[in-house]
Amino acid sequence: MTTATPSTPSPSPFGPLIDTRPLFPRERHALLELLRSLEPADWAAPTVCPGWDVHDIAGHVLNDYVRRISGARDGHRGAVFENDETLPDYLTRVNGVFVAATRQIGPRVLTDLLAHLGPQIDALWATVPLDGPARLDVSWAGTDEPSPAWLDIAREYTEFWAHQQQIRDAVGRPGAAGPELLGPVIDTFMRALPHTLRGHERPDGTSVRFDVTGPAGGSWSAVRRSARWLPSPTAPPAPAAHITTDQDTLWRLATRGVTVEEARLRCVLDGDEALTRAATTLLAVVA
Secondary structure (H helix, E strand, C coil), X not given: CCCCCCCCCCCXXXXXXXXXXXXXXXXXXXXXXXXXXXXXXXXXXXXXXXCCEHHXXXXXXXXXXXXXXXXXXXXXXXXXXXXXXXXXXXXXXXXXXXXXXXXXXXXXXXXXXXXXXXXXXXXHHHCCCCCCECCCCCHHHCCCCCCXXXXXXXXXXXXXXXXXXXXXXXXXXXXXXXXXXXXXXXXXXXXXXXXXXXXXXXXXXXXXXXXXXXCCCEEEEEEEECCEEEECCCCCXXXXXXXXXXXXXHHHHHCCCCCHHHHHHCCEEEECHHHHHHHCCCCCCCC
């Protein structure tokens, strides 16, 4: 009688689990301190988001809180897609409607609402099994299989952190960018690398390495296996393409705070040109 050898599990296209739940209160504390320190004129400062000022960004974060609590905790369906509406079009429409409504809310009330609802977000995440299915798939990390819950939650953390930085940029108040808060943002954004390379066929074993410099940085790689790109648990010694950039450029590229062309000027690109150019289109928001 022969004994069957257990099969090796297929590597996840999303990489190892990240638990960002403990970071939400810390990020929110920094945000609330920032908002409470703003002068009235600061709330009208324009941001990198076209047509939105600081008040609008804060209103958008409130929308994210309300939407998540209402849908995931309370089962409220919320806004529905219109005929032939794409996901980016849907988000632009519904986000715009909410932000326009929050312009009727004063900065103090808006800040108080964020402080009141934030702990309810934390309590919601605590009930979610991290290795279970996501309530909302993370399309920028993969579309051919369901996302895990931990990636959905990490995506929300990156959203809140990035919006805080957009406010800080607008009012000239740097902060909340230490490695303990920014590191998980970059790690989450780099989960988009395999999906970013999806249109480029290469022989099995071909690899792409992306190094991010700075205290919050690190090294991430994708390798071609069985006709798809997958995260590599180890850095390949001789990647076909190698990209190096700093942590500030990486998060801004991933959120389109800088253009792809601007980001490439801040990168060192080596190897397969088609792969380096593809990797530097990395996008970790719906756009």
